[in-house]
Amino acid sequence: MRIRVWGCRGSIAAPGADTVRYGGNTSCVEVRLDDGTVLILDAGTGARALGLALLEDPPPRIDLLLTHLHVDHVEGLGAFEPIWRSETVLHIWGPASPIAALDDRLATYFSPPLFPLTLAEVPARCEYHDAPDGEWRIGDTTLVSNPILHPGSTVGYRIEADGAVLAYLTDHEPGLGTDLVSTPPEWISGFALAHRADLLLHDCQYTDEEYETRFGFGHSSVSHAATFAERAEVDRLLTFHHDPMHTDPELESIRDGVLERWRVEPERCGIATEGVETGVTR
């Protein structure tokens, strides 16, 4: 299994000289499995460049796994070139809602006046699915999705393939009202998704000082991310959902802060970086 980060910024795209090292596009991660399966995690603004890259050798099927429908996770869909090709088969998965189907909720963004066209006008063959609460499969790939703690209906994903495990919990505040150090694992949001993952992409948006004024916003502090990674016994962590106000040096300071709390070899904790590809191995 290999992943390539096409966007890892949180909340809103933040291009510019201050963010050029780690990138300014919002959440989008390409996952390539050994059997050729293509999974995409979220469709933030990073999906634009990913879409162009996929056209060079179009896969027979694309599965887009949306964690939730906040705009920074779906705003790249309209610029994702494969959806404008009738030969594309696109399966879109996202969190269930008691109110409306996934395509109806997605259409809130993907329709006038916020977008010039409607989902019904998309030429690609799109199928919409509620991500099950539990284990499911795409081909030979085992996935697990569970609701996780973030405002609105949000899920995290666990992908088990090619003998390795990838966990993706990009917008997540497991420390809200919970002492992550002492709470039994079964009572920690997202724990089972991340448990002993070979690679965890996890929200690390705020410094501990910033978190004091952003309680309940749905994102993690440095201490939360470090403690969560330690409790879940993950092999590697990439900090993700970088705050749009944070510069490259500030992201490095945040990573250093994680390592001060999660006392592991430095190579086990990195910063999600746009354009960087990495293998996920056991």
Place this chain on the structure above:
Amino acid sequence: MGEPAQRNLVLILARSFASRLATAMFLVDAEGTVIYFNEAAERLLGQRFVEGAGMRVEEYTKLFEPTTPEGERIRPLETPIGLAVSRREPAHAELTLRGADDVVRPIAATAFPLLAHAGETVGAIAIFWERSEGD
């Protein structure tokens, strides 16, 4: 996949909420197993949570000899939390409980099932309100 059991997020939030409330709150899972009650509920029941954790709600409720205000015994599954679990509907009642500390307390109990987004019932919650002489 051999991963540890994970509580549904609704239960995680309910437990977190209850743990910060001074209102007595009692939480069971969809099978009717006692999975949490807070310190205020511990005071009303005269018992620590660890002593009731993992018991079936009907067995646990029986320990507190629930009765109507008129003194008639209430069967465990006819209490509000029993009804919320067995019939999956909200319920309310005035009743008395004899705590493990042997104190009989009049309480108002309200219980309701917890439905997650996918529509499944993941448990039930009960709120206890101790009645005082003036109520």
